[in-house]
Amino acid sequence: MSADCIFCKIVAGYIPSKTIFQDDEVIAFHDIRPLAKVHFLIVPKAHIETLKDCTAEHQALLGKMMLLAAQLAAEQGLTGYKTVMNVGREGGQEVFHIHLHVFGGGPAA
């Protein structure tokens, strides 16, 4: 856990979230500022700052996040969707704890 990381605080339960799934490795919750009708994030519980910090030891975790995107998107009623991971400041990343965005259902109302 990183003390000043908002997603670590969500993982620890210090900040509430609209959680749709969690197990011992990952948590998924709705984005607080949705850019689509359905917009949720899949977040590893371990603090990893960016995809650039990932190595072969994270391969299974990253694959799990992608498969979970498909499973949770289906559970949210989506038949098509986008998955995005922003990487680094120049890649649009604002929260430096890796997360996979899932967008679907058209633009947010």
Ligand code: AMP
């Ligand atoms: P990124 O630009 O890829 O780092 O995306 C960070 C995302 O985290 C943004 O879409 C934010 O709206 C979202 N976000 C920030 N704080 C929270 C929070 N407390 N609960 C849910 N989503 C959040």
Ligand code: ZN
């Ligand atoms: Zn963190």
